[in-house]
Amino acid sequence: MNGELVIDRLGLRFGGVVALREVSIRHHPDEVLGIIGPNGAGKTSLINAVTGIYPPSSGSVSYRGTPLTGRSPESIVATGIARTFQHNQLCGDLTVRENVLLGCHPRLGYGMGKAALGIGPARRAERRLRGEVEPLLDLLNLADVAAQQAGSLPYGLQKRVEMARALALRPTTLLLDEPAAGTSDEDRAALVRIIKHLREEGSCSVVLIEHDVGLVMEVSDRVAVLDWGECIMVDTPEVVAADARVLAAYLGVDDTPRDLAPSE
Numbered sequence: 001m002n003g004e005l006v007i008d009r010l011g012l013r014f015g016g017v018v019a020l021r022e023v024s025i026r027h028h029p030d031e032v033l034g035i036i037g038p039n040g041a042g043k044t045s046l047i048n049a050v051t052g053i054y055p056p057s058s059g060s061v062s063y064r065g066t067p068l069t070g071r072s073p074e075s076i077v078a079t080g081i082a083r084t085f086q087h088n089q090l091c092g093d094l095t096v097r098e099n100v101l102l103g104c105h106p107r108l109g110y111g112m113g114k115a116a117l118g119i120g121p122a123r124r125a126e127r128r129l130r131g132e133v134e135p136l137l138d139l140l141n142l143a144d145v146a147a148q149q150a151g152s153l154p155y156g157l158q159k160r161v162e163m164a165r166a167l168a169l170r171p172t173t174l175l176l177d178e179p180a181a182g183t184s185d186e187d188r189a190a191l192v193r194i195i196k197h198l199r200e201e202g203s204c205s206v207v208l209i210e211h212d213v214g215l216v217m218e219v220s221d222r223v224a225v226l227d228w229g230e231c232i233m234v235d236t237p238e239v240v241a242a243d244a245r246v247l248a249a250y251l252g253v254d255d256t257p258r259d260l261a262p263s264e
């Protein structure tokens with residue numbers, strides 16, 4: 001079952017820089033929660049603090065009632081939280097299919113050595129996982145490029161491979177860090193379709209960090225707005241788009257959203 005992620009008065013400092021200031025957000029099971037904010041607002045810092053990359057300076061995070069604060073990134077993944085990165089972390093020399101298969105391996109319970117040797121149960125598990133990878137490649141529109149080296153693909157496709165690899169962990173919550181950045185209109189349309197599919201299927205809830213505010217408004221149930229490390233509001237896309245504080249947060253920055261209104 002998908003779980004509730006509770007971020008409670010989270011603070012994060014880098015020396016004198018305050019990246020997050022008393023941020024409190026509840027991500028409800030099954031919802032798509034968008035997180036927007038101007039450059040440097042603290043969006044990536046929030047994901048990094050939740051996933052154990054950076055230990056928070058104050059506050060706490062819990063998932064399904066289990067405290068996550070102070071745990072390693074690996075043990076946080078084991079609770080059901082998977083993520084993608086703002087800058088791709090793929091194995092460029094491996095094929096798309098192999099990259100996605102790598103995402104399944106933490107679920108095997110034994111090392112890559114046994115998997116590579118294909119001994120006993122490892123061989124059976126490997127066969128099962130290979131069967132799980134194909135539907136993911138279909139869902140992410142990657143079947144046609146499955147045998148190609150991941151590093152040879154256009155950036156937008158690489159981003160989808162990273163998403164497929166995160167989904168191969170069978171997460172109950174998926175955190176996406178700027179999945180549309182630097183991608184084409186076609187990639188954007190595919191992303192909208194995939195997020196809506198996950199929402200309808202209910203297999204995992206989604207937290208979406210994005211600069212493309214129109215996209216966030218289109219797919220999110222609720223939207224949280226960060227500004228200078230503070231969460232200034234969490235509400236429906238319609239309410240957020242009409243809020244004067246949100247418009248003010250974006251005024252005076254270069255990347256003023258193209259469209260704050262939800263798409264039809």
Ligand SMILES: Nc1ncnc2c1ncn2[C@@H]1O[C@H](COP(=O)(O)OP(=O)(O)OP(=O)(O)O)[C@@H](O)[C@H]1O
Pocket residue numbers: 014017018019037038039040041042043044045046
């Ligand atoms: N590793 C780090 N060391 C020092 N300062 C950092 C580090 N990571 C982030 N910061 C600072 O924390 C603040 C928030 O940065 P963060 O990357 O979380 O913002 P963001 O909203 O994700 O920005 P962007 O949309 O540009 O990616 C910024 O002032 C940034 O310079």
